[in-house]
Amino acid sequence: MDATVAVNGLRKRFGATRALDDMTFTVRPGTVTGFVGPNGAGKSTTMRIVVGLDRPDAGSALVGGVAYRTLKRPLTHVGALLDASALQPSRTGRHHLLWLAHSQGLGTRRVDEVLGLVGLEPAARRKAGGYSLGMRQRLGIAAALLGDPPVLLFDEPFNGLDPDGIVWIRGLLRSLAADGRAVLVSSHLMSELQDVAGHLVVAGRGRVVADRDVEDLIAAASDGRVGVRTTAREDAMEALARAGATVTVTGPDTLTVAGLPGAGTVAALTAAGVPFAEVSAHRATLEEAYMELTRESVEFR
Amino acid sequence: MIPLLRSEWTKFRTVRGWIAGSIVAILLTAGVGLLGAAGSVRSCEGPNGNVCPEIPIGPGGQAVVDRFSFYHRALPGDGSITARVTGVSGVITYPPPGHDRIVPGVVPWAKVGVMVKRDLTQGSAYAAVMVTGDHGTRMQDDFVNDLAAGRDPWVRLSRTGDVLTGATSADGRSWRVVATTRLAGPAVIGLFAASPCDVTLGQGSLGGVVGACRLTNVTGRFEDVSVEGAAGTWTHDDVGGEPGAPSLSVGSARDWGSAVQLTGSGDVAPAGVDGGAVIERTLSGVTIGLIAVIVVAVLFVTVEYRRGLIGATLAATPGRTGILPAKAAVVAAVTFAGGLVAAAIAVPAGLRLMRANDNAIAPVTTLTGVRVIVGTAALLAVTAVLALAMGAIFRRSAAAVIATILLVLLPQLLATASVIPVAAAEWLLRLTPAAGFAIQQSIPAYPQVEDYSVPALGYYPLPPWGGFAVTCLYAAAALGAAIVLLRRRDA
Numbered sequence: 001m002d003a004t005v006a007v008n009g010l011r012k013r014f015g016a017t018r019a020l021d022d023m024t025f026t027v028r029p030g031t032v033t034g035f036v037g038p039n040g041a042g043k044s045t046t047m048r049i050v051v052g053l054d055r056p057d058a059g060s061a062l063v064g065g066v067a068y069r070t071l072k073r074p075l076t077h078v079g080a081l082l083d084a085s086a087l088q089p090s091r092t093g094r095h096h097l098l099w100l101a102h103s104q105g106l107g108t109r110r111v112d113e114v115l116g117l118v119g120l121e122p123a124a125r126r127k128a129g130g131y132s133l134g135m136r137q138r139l140g141i142a143a144a145l146l147g148d149p150p151v152l153l154f155d156e157p158f159n160g161l162d163p164d165g166i167v168w169i170r171g172l173l174r175s176l177a178a179d180g181r182a183v184l185v186s187s188h189l190m191s192e193l194q195d196v197a198g199h200l201v202v203a204g205r206g207r208v209v210a211d212r213d214v215e216d217l218i219a220a221a222s223d224g225r226v227g228v229r230t231t232a233r234e235d236a237m238e239a240l241a242r243a244g245a246t247v248t249v250t251g252p253d254t255l256t257v258a259g260l261p262g263a264g265t266v267a268a269l270t271a272a273g274v275p276f277a278e279v280s281a282h283r284a285t286l287e288e289a290y291m292e293l294t295r296e297s298v299e300f301r
Numbered sequence: 302m303i304p305l306l307r308s309e310w311t312k313f314r315t316v317r318g319w320i321a322g323s324i325v326a327i328l329l330t331a332g333v334g335l336l337g338a339a340g341s342v343r344s345c346e347g348p349n350g351n352v353c354p355e356i357p358i359g360p361g362g363q364a365v366v367d368r369f370s371f372y373h374r375a376l377p378g379d380g381s382i383t384a385r386v387t388g389v390s391g392v393i394t395y396p397p398p399g400h401d402r403i404v405p406g407v408v409p410w411a412k413v414g415v416m417v418k419r420d421l422t423q424g425s426a427y428a429a430v431m432v433t434g435d436h437g438t439r440m441q442d443d444f445v446n447d448l449a450a451g452r453d454p455w456v457r458l459s460r461t462g463d464v465l466t467g468a469t470s471a472d473g474r475s476w477r478v479v480a481t482t483r484l485a486g487p488a489v490i491g492l493f494a495a496s497p498c499d500v501t502l503g504q505g506s507l508g509g510v511v512g513a514c515r516l517t518n519v520t521g522r523f524e525d526v527s528v529e530g531a532a533g534t535w536t537h538d539d540v541g542g543e544p545g546a547p548s549l550s551v552g553s554a555r556d557w558g559s560a561v562q563l564t565g566s567g568d569v570a571p572a573g574v575d576g577g578a579v580i581e582r583t584l585s586g587v588t589i590g591l592i593a594v595i596v597v598a599v600l601f602v603t604v605e606y607r608r609g610l611i612g613a614t615l616a617a618t619p620g621r622t623g624i625l626p627a628k629a630a631v632v633a634a635v636t637f638a639g640g641l642v643a644a645a646i647a648v649p650a651g652l653r654l655m656r657a658n659d660n661a662i663a664p665v666t667t668l669t670g671v672r673v674i675v676g677t678a679a680l681l682a683v684t685a686v687l688a689l690a691m692g693a694i695f696r697r698s699a700a701a702v703i704a705t706i707l708l709v710l711l712p713q714l715l716a717t718a719s720v721i722p723v724a725a726a727e728w729l730l731r732l733t734p735a736a737g738f739a740i741q742q743s744i745p746a747y748p749q750v751e752d753y754s755v756p757a758l759g760y761y762p763l764p765p766w767g768g769f770a771v772t773c774l775y776a777a778a779a780l781g782a783a784i785v786l787l788r789r790r791d792a
Contacts, residue, residue: 048612048792051616051619052615052616052619053612053615053616053791053792054791054792055791068619069619069620069621070619070620071619074616074617074618074619075616075617080616082612082616083609083612085608085609086608086609086610086612086613087608087610088312088316088604088605088608088610089608090316090317090318091312091315091316092315095311095315098311098315099308099309099311099312099315100308100613100617102304102307102308102311103304103305103307103308103614103617103618104304104617105304143613
């Protein structure tokens with residue numbers, strides 16, 4: 001199966017609220033696609049439409065070229081973590097996976113495999129009602145992995161995870177993409193996707209605001225800027241401003257310089273006799289890139 | 302479909318509350334029924350001391366009434382009896398509205414005519430052709446079989462070999478055969494008269510049925526009586542007569558040679574409510590057990606909505622159509638098995654308790670007993686499917702439980718508690734899913750018996766499987782609607 005998700009022109013209203021307004025993007029295999037935007041941007045609704053839970057008013061969402069609703073044994077095509085708290089509290093985690101497995105013609109062996117994969121074996125035979133939010137996330141991820149699908153959708157998988165859990169899930173997401181799977185991960189916090197997402201779809205008000213490779217994005221956001229590390233921040237700022245640069249303070253002893261190349265920066269600081277520890281090409285964080293992007297998009301409107 | 306069934310079964314069995322609920326349903330159904338049976342005590346006072354009279358059993362195994370006035374001879378082999386009924390009159394005691402006088406009159410099912418009967422013991426096989434008070438000329442045999450045969454005054458029964466043929470005639474010359482039946486061996490042949498009591502059914506001021514049965518008798522006048530093949534002399538007997546019975550119920554025969562006048566009371570018919578306690582009395586726990594069944598079936602689907610689990614279910618089976626049938630199959634199978642266990646305990650154990658308390662039990666065939674037990678389990682299962690469908694339609698536990706109880710249990714309680722008029726009760730039991738309780742009725746209401754055949758006394762207006770089919774239709778319609786809604790609605 002062609003492991004792509006093609007979302008095309010989705011529109012959806014819930015009563016008077018417009019949840020989706022021409023949402024269009026593609027999730028490609030082999031990379032993690034971050035799906036970011038503020039709460040209410042339409043991320044969850046889009047994912048629910050992809051797996052056939054909600055019906056769009058217009059547009060289509062195809063998985064490998066076909067509608068999800070037509071798939072036989074769909075969990076072997078698409079795995080989704082949409083709502084980790086959607087559990088019967090009196091059923092054990094293992095039994096939760098077991099009924100899902102049975103619905104796809106899978107057996108207990110696969111259930112125990114995915115339990116091991118997410119590290120939930122010790123709690124597997126306890127009632128899910130007693131699980132922490134992090135354990136529920138792991139159970140939801142196990143459910144998504146049950147059918148070993150080439151397409152994975154995770155809605156806010158970082159919620160409720162402790163720092164160890166966040167490290168673990170980042171590794172998991174990277175390895176799933178490295179297997180050649182298409183992985184869509186939504187988040188309302190850019191920093192969570194740092195070093196994970198290879199592609200970024202930014203949603204706002206039910207539509208796509210930006211759809212770019214992360215490398216391009218960061219390069220664009222970093223474009224021509226120079227980072228300076230100095231103990232004499234005030235002096236440095238004065239010298240650089242005099243040389244015609246725009247200077248931004250990014251830390252107690254760090255500055256970002258725009259409008260002056262690296263060599264010019266070194267020359268200006270040396271000429272003014274300001275000591276500095278480091279001058280380097282600046283690499284923007286994903287969050288900075290995101291801010292840059294949304295600022296642009298506001299200007300575009 | 303198999304993976305889906307397996308999946309839904311896994312869902313059901315892995316929630317302890319649902320298994321517990323199913324066991325509670327079994328315990329309630331069997332336990333309440335047994336309590337009711339244990340509390341059912343019969344005591345009799347009569348001329349023979351406090352011994353309850355035996356209820357006669359007919360050739361078909363049913364409890365019967367076999368009490369009538371018989372003017373007869375012996376019939377060793379082939380033979381016949383012919384007579385013309387020239388008059389039917391009678392007495393009715395204390396009829397409505399005043400209930401204060403004894404008046405002349407004939408009740409609709411008063412019977413005078415010719416009869417061939419195995420012997421004079423109650424419940425023995427017979428065939429008879431008769432003129433009735435208000436139902437024309439008829440042929441009846443072995444208590445349960447009844448055929449209308451016009452309004453002719455001439456009646457005849459003839460036996461050749463072991464075949465008995467009944468016939469009627471307007472003029473005594475051209476005869477029309479009504480039916481044939483079989484009765485081999487030595488028998489008795491003669492004229493008979495019987496008049497069942499005058500039944501009225503009222504409603505108590507606090508609900509409940511008040512039945513009244515007033516003594517009557519009938520006098521038939523026969524002319525042109527001719528008998529062939531008979532032996533011995535004419536003898537009169539009150540079959541089933543008891544010493545000390547009221548004088549009006551004591552029969553008599555006067556024979557002038559050219560005419561015979563025969564007076565009698567009683568009836569030759571299936572027993573109705575007097576035939577002993579019905580076996581479904583032991584299943585009074587079903588209405589309580591049904592509530593537990595409804596709650597479990599509703600929760601099996603509404604809990605998924607409350608917990609958001611329905612999203613996982615629908616994502617796993619995006620075609621959606623098969624989900625509710627699979628759930629229904631699981632709930633129906635579990636409920637049927639549980640209901641079968643409960644009924645198979647409650648009926649035999651309850652009957653044993655009731656017999657220990659001197660209760661007479663209206664006998665039924667094995668097939669009927671099995672139908673009552675299996676039918677009860679099936680009724681519980683179909684109601685569970687209805688409840689499940691309600692759960693899927695309402696997506697709210699309380700609303701679905703209440704709706705199902707209103708649909709199934711409320712009509713049943715209203716109709717059988719006789720707090721509403723009988724006609725309304727019968728319509729409720731035709732038109733609502735409560736119609737299915739008819740599957741529990743072990744003794745049918747016979748048209749040839751004027752009886753208290755009202756819902757309050759366990760008589761349903763629809764036949765057992767007919768009533769059950771009504772409940773099935775409701776369940777199927779609700780399930781169909783639920784499937785359509787599940788397909789159409791967002792999760």
